[in-house]
Amino acid sequence: MCxxxxxxxxxxxxxxxxxxxxxxxxxxxxLSGGGTGDGGTATGSNNVSxxxxxxxxxxxxxxxxxxxxxxxxxxxxxxINLKAQSANFTSSxxxxxxxxxxLKVSAALNGTNTFSTAVVPTTADQAVYTGGVxxxxxxxxxxxxxxxxxxxxxxxxxxxNVVLTYTVVAN
Numbered sequence: 762m763c764x765x766x767x768x769x770x771x772x773x774x775x776x777x778x779x780x781x782x783x784x785x786x787x788x789x790x791x792l793s794g795g796g797t798g799d800g801g802t803a804t805g806s807n808n809v810s811x812x813x814x815x816x817x818x819x820x821x822x823x824x825x826x827x828x829x830x831x832x833x834x835x836x837x838x839x840x841i842n843l844k845a846q847s848a849n850f851t852s853s854x855x856x857x858x859x860x861x862x863x864l865k866v867s868a869a870l871n872g873t874n875t876f877s878t879a880v881v882p883t884t885a886d887q888a889v890y891t892g893g894v895x896x897x898x899x900x901x902x903x904x905x906x907x908x909x910x911x912x913x914x915x916x917x918x919x920x921x922n923v924v925l926t927y928t929v930v931a932n
Contacts, residue, residue: 793834794841794929805830809905813913822908829871831901831927833893838932841868841890841901843925845882850921857917863907866925871900879906882925893932 795803805827813819833839843866849858865879868890877890890901907913 790836790931791834792837792839792929792931794831794927803829803832803900805902811905811907819914820909822906825905826902827905828902829900830903831868833899833901833929834897835893835899835929836895838895839893839929840888840932841893842886842928842930843880843882843889844886844928845884846924846926848884850923852917852919852921854919855917857919857921859912859916859921861923863910863912864923865906865908867904867906869902869904871902873902876902876904879904882923886928886930889927891932893929 807830809825809827811823811825813823831841833841845861849860850863851858861882865881866889867876867879869876880887880889889903893899
């Protein structure tokens with residue numbers, strides 16, 4: 762009986778089967794930026810408002826900083842571009858406009874207060890932040906500034922707006 766068990770054991774070893782399994786891991790570049798999504802949820806507002814309702818506000822540079830306004834997920838180096846969706850600020854109640862040149866925008870890594878060189882929005886893509894490195898969710902603060910300008914004093918007193926688009930692009 763021992764000899765039979767020994768033979769059965771050998772047969773199993775001799776006739777045992779194996780199988781090779783290939784495990785694939787495919788990595789693709791991802792560039793994502795937004796208020797919500799792959800880069801995480803940015804907590805900063807999608808609206809930036811300036812109110813000129815006193816003499817002092819017309820005479821001084823007005824600044825709005827929106828913390829954590831954009832989150833980026835990137836598997837490669839990147840820049841953040843800024844583009845205005847129209848050539849001017851437009852009134853919500855008339856055909857009046859204000860030039861984009863009244864606004865300057867800059868960006869900083871969330872919480873650093875070291876803002877990039879400010880850019881004036883145009884209808885063409887332009888870099889507002891350069892030198893981003895791969896990240897799983899880097900937040901960005903944005904600073905918006907309007908300096909004293911006679912155009913603001915002379916323009917019809919209405920509410921104006923422009924839509925700005927931020928895009929994460931491979932560097």
